[in-house]
Amino acid sequence: MANSPQSKKRARQNEKRFAVNKARRSRIRTYLRKVEEAIASGDKDAAVAALRSAQPEIMRGVTKGVYHKNTASRKISRLNARVKALS
Template sequence: MANTASAKKAVRSQARKTDVNRNRRTMVKTNLRRVEDAITKGDKAAAADALKAAEPAIMRAVSKGVFHKNTAARKISRLSKRVKAIG
């Protein structure tokens, strides 16, 4: 357990940052799921729209340090490739 005042404050701020990062990660997963659902249904227009919404969310998570930039680039690349392959 934290003994000093600064250690206690660090624990509190870590808890806040953990909540924020968890919410960011959840939003990215939600956006990815929307793209996946549209791809599964075979709706190219909906998949393209969902990808257009997902890409900034993923890159925002990268800028906030939630994901590594190569991970985000890989996810976006694979999704866009799958969206192009529809129909």
């Protein structure tokens, strides 16, 4: 349990940050799921459109500290390869 005023403040800040990061991670996962569903359905146009909308959201997660840059690049690269393979 936090005792000092500073540790109490840090605990409050951590709760807020956790909520923001959780929402951001959830939004990114939603975009990823849309790409996955488009790939699974075999619709290349929908998959390309979904990937285009997902890329900036994933990279925004990097700048906000939710994901590591290499993790995001790897996810985008693998999705891109799967979309290209649809043709």
